[in-house]
Amino acid sequence: MRLNTVLYITIIINIIFGLLLFVIFIINRIIRESINLRRQNAINQLEPLINELIFTEDDDIYSWNQDELRLIDKLKDLIRNNKFYTKVLFDMLLQMHKSLGGNAGIELKQLYYDLNFDKISVEKLKKGPWYVKGKAIIELTQMEVTSAYDLICRFVDHPEEILRIEAQIAAIVLKKFQGLNFLDNTKRPIPEYQQINLLKILSEFEKEDLPDFSRWLESKNDYVIIFAVNMISHFEQISCAPKLIKLLTHKNETVRIAAVKALGNLYFTPASENFIEIYDKETQKVKIAILNALGKISTKNELDFLLRQLEKDDYEISIEAAKSIQSIQRNGVNTLESIYDKLNDSIKAIIKHTLDKRIS
Amino acid sequence: MEFLTYLSEFFNSGIILYAVSLILAYIILSVLSIRETIFYMRKNSFADYRNIMTSPLTPPVSLIAPAYNEGATIIENIRSLLSLYYADFEIIIVNDGSTDDTLKKIIEEYSLVKVDFAVNEKLKTKSIKNIYKSTNPVFNKLTVVDKENGGKSDALNAGINVSKNDLIACCDVDSILEQDSLLKLVKPFLESSKVKTIAAGGVVRIANDCEIENGRIVKVNFPKKFFPRIQVLEYIRAFLLARMAWSRLNGVLIISGAFGMFEKDVVIKAGGYSDKTVGEDLELVVRMRKYMHDNGIKYRIVYIPDPLCWTESPTTIKILSRQRNRWTRGLIGTLFLHIRTLFNPKYKILGMVSFPYWLIYEWAAPIIEFFGILYFLFLAVFGFADWTFILLVFLAVYSFALLYSFTSIFIEEFSFHQYKSLKDIFKLSLVAFLEPLSFHFLTLIWAVKGNLDYLSGERKWGEMKREGFRDNR
Structure with missing residues (x-):
């Protein structure tokens, strides 16, 4: 093939694809505007019916009266054989349910069931790609479709991270702490983002009802251990503290750091001895975590140890030790001030830094 | 005569081969x-940033912003940074x-006083004169470092030394950050498990003529002036x-200096920002990547398509030429400094794909194109030009440039849809038509x-005078 022919073909292909993009672009804009218009029309018809249904004075919110049943029939007529209206009503119900609580929320949920929308969500969960399945899980969770629990549980260890997170959240929302059972067997990581989401859900429950997270401290999955340690720390499960001590010798540095931080947050004073015992063999990160934790739990007994660390020729160690000494009850500041003159300039600078409340 | 014919065939085929490979690379990208x-849009439709905002598990961040002669806008710049949504963060203005x-203005506005700050000098910098904190607890997030002039890299390194958190975000003080930008940028770090995220960047957009x-x-408004309009297109494409x-390939080689987030430990171990090149943002990422490879640690560098940062683009040829000149010198500097990375299998995608791409297409493309044009001019002047061929080459390259620009506008339309008016999209399309015929030649010259x-030893940053954002209050 001659060079010129190649160039001709290139130009033609470029023009065809360029025009194609342009046409898709314009069609998309037109379709988008037309859908918005149709959606607005649908909302205009559906919204008054829903408002009348949920905002009318009603003695029994768990069953519909004749007027309400008539309104529901009207809604059913509007969405019958009309996928677009069904979709709009489906989205509206979920949106309104998210923003409305109380009786209105209960009635919206009832309406969701009566219109068989739970079946739509289940169908999406069975057949859709991962992002549709994920949305379906959110819908079923929001509307508390407990019958879908077993189906949702199939995804708690799914390779697709988002699906896994949504399924785990759903499991907890639907079956409270029974939903945490996935922690028993999961081999997958639980990144911080997932922990943040799970913590958010767990925080919505009563503290007394929380499970004993120490049951997962011996898991073979280090991510599960870290999650359990973080939960013990956050929910202040002080009774689990002795079991955390064992983790101070765990092979995974991140686990050890989490355990040290948790023991500090729980103000578990007996841990200070263990901290000092493991300190010299530890990595820099664990050492810093230990010094920080000692600042929370230490008494005068650890002062000598902290003073030795203060004089180390290592900024991070030294400043963390200074902060810990400062926080030892009432004597910490006095101690730092009393030894100040005997120290070298770099340690003096660290002490000044530590004692300046505007900095820390 | 026969020699000239052979030479001409050689150049023609060479240029065509290069162009074809470049076009293929662009298509793959x-x-x-x-x-x-x-994938990102689908995945992100599940994200609830309020959870990150409120969680005690969210790591604190240090935001570092160097400032040099920003007196005209510094107060508003800092106010804007202070209003970012993030539970636990500090702002370090250097x-x-x-x-x-x-x-003087910062001290007065934010009631600053000198403090006895013990700096952990992990990275060598020019001497720090003083460090200031506010007496007003409302501004307790703010730390101001006053140091001797040492350039942007030096200022960033000083900020890193002063920072107290494990995650650092570096930004240009005169850029406007979206209020949820820290939340969005920290997410890739929170999502990492077996593979560590060491840096993340987001999309930088042009703020000229936007309402602030x-x-x-x-x-968001489409800029009124020609040069910023072209840069809108350039930024969308880039x-x-x-x-x-x-x-997607885990081959990101640059996190824009306008805004990026990094794992501090890796930045420090890699040696911090370098003052050996004016492309410090590019060079740091290359060095961080090499450090991870050298130490056998799995890592990733993530780019997210959300517009996180808005910057004022240069509006005059003079400033624009300085900026592009600096970008070129920064690129060459980085490529020369790390030339041993080239085709080094030890560095995997960095050595075998990213680095060669930047060398062959980002650095060499304008030079090859420049000499290609000179060559065609030579042929034309001496009467050897095959005008049909020249025209076809031009049309092929031009039509592809248009297609590439339209693809980027297309992605913008289907993702973040920043320019809602059809009028703006037509203006952007017009820019796509004009740019290869006008501005592109300027970029070649620059x-x-x-x-x-660079070859003559120029290593200075060059003054980047900006007009400054006009607040529309």
Whole structure:
């Protein structure tokens, strides 16, 4: 093939694809505007019916009266054989349910069931790609479709991270702490983002009802251990503290750091001895975590140890030790001030830094 | 005569081969980018940033912003940074020896006093004169470092030394950050498990003529001036097409200096920002990547397509030429410093794909194109020109340039849809038609000049005078 022919073909292909993009672009804009218009029309018809249904004075919110049943029939007529209206009503119900609580929320949920929308969500969960399945899980969770629990549980260890997170959240929302059972067997990581989401859900429950997270401290999955340690720390499960001590010798540095931080947050004073015992063999990160934790739990007994660390020729160690000494009850500041003159300039600078409340 | 014919055939085939390979590379990047953007949009539709905002598990961040002679806007700039949504973060403004009233204004506005700050000098920098904190607890997030002038890299390194958190975000003080930008940028770090995220960047957009209130973009407008308009297109192409694709390949080589987040420990171990090149943002990422490879640690660098940062683009040829000249010198500097990375299998995608791409296409493309044009001019002047061939080459390259620009506008339309009015999209399309015929030739000249300046030893940053954002309050 001659060079010129190649160039001709290139130009033609470029023009065809360029025009194609342009046409898709314009069609998309037109379709988008037309859908918005149709959606607005649908909302205009559906919204008054829903408002009348949920905002009318009603003695029994768990069953519909004749007027309400008539309104529901009207809604059913509007969405019958009309996928677009069904979709709009489906989205509206979920949106309104998210923003409305109380009786209105209960009635919206009832309406969701009566219109068989739970079946739509289940169908999406069975057949859709991962992002549709994920949305379906959110819908079923929001509307508390407990019958879908077993189906949702199939995804708690799914390779697709988002699906896994949504399924785990759903499991907890639907079956409270029974939903945490996935922690028993999961081999997958639980990144911080997932922990943040799970913590958010767990925080919505009563503290007394929380499970004993120490049951997962011996898991073979280090991510599960870290999650359990973080939960013990956050929910202040002080009774689990002795079991955390064992983790101070765990092979995974991140686990050890989490355990040290948790023991500090729980103000578990007996841990200070263990901290000092493991300190010299530890990595820099664990050492810093230990010094920080000692600042929370230490008494005068650890002062000598902290003073030795203060004089180390290592900024991070030294400043963390200074902060810990400062926080030892009432004597910490006095101690730092009393030894100040005997120290070298770099340690003096660290002490000044530590004692300046505007900095820390 | 026969020799000239052979020479002509050789150049023709060479240029065509190069162009074809470049076009193929762009096509592959476009496809990857579209896939990555679609995946991101789907994945991100599940994100609830309020959880990150409120969680005690969210790591604290240190935001570092160097300032040099920013007296005209520094107060608003800091106010804007203070209003970012993030539970636990500190803002470190590094006054890099400004000769104007930058420091004085900050001290007065934010009631600053000198504090006895013990700096952990892990990275060597020019001497720090003083560190200031506010007496007003409302501004307790703010730390101001006053140091001797040492350039942007030096200022950033000083900020890193002063920072107290494990995650650092570096930004240009005069850029406007979206209020949820820290939340969005920290997410890739929170999502990492077995593979560590060491850096993340987001899309930088052009803010010229946008409506700004209280240091926030409240309405996105298409710029009125020609140069900023072209840069809108350039930025969309660069961020939505190229960098998203590299993110998918885990081959990102640059996190924009305008805004990026890094794991501090890796930055320090890699040696911090370098003052050996004016492309410090590019060079740091290359060095961080090499450090991870050298130490056998799995890592990733992530780009997210969300517009996180808005910057004022240069509006005059003079400033624009300085900026492009600097970008070229920064690129060559980095490539020369790390030339041993080239085709080094030890560095995997960095050595075998990213680095060669930047060398062959980002650095060499303007030079080859420049000499290609000279060559065609030579043929024309001496009557050897095959005008049909020249015209076909031109049309093939031009039509592809248009297609590439339209693809980026297309992705923008289907993802973040920043320019809602059809009028703006038509203006952007018009720019796509005009740019290869006008502005592109200027960028070629600036790139060649940048190369020559680098060879002659020019290493300065060059003054970047901006007009400053006008607050529409």
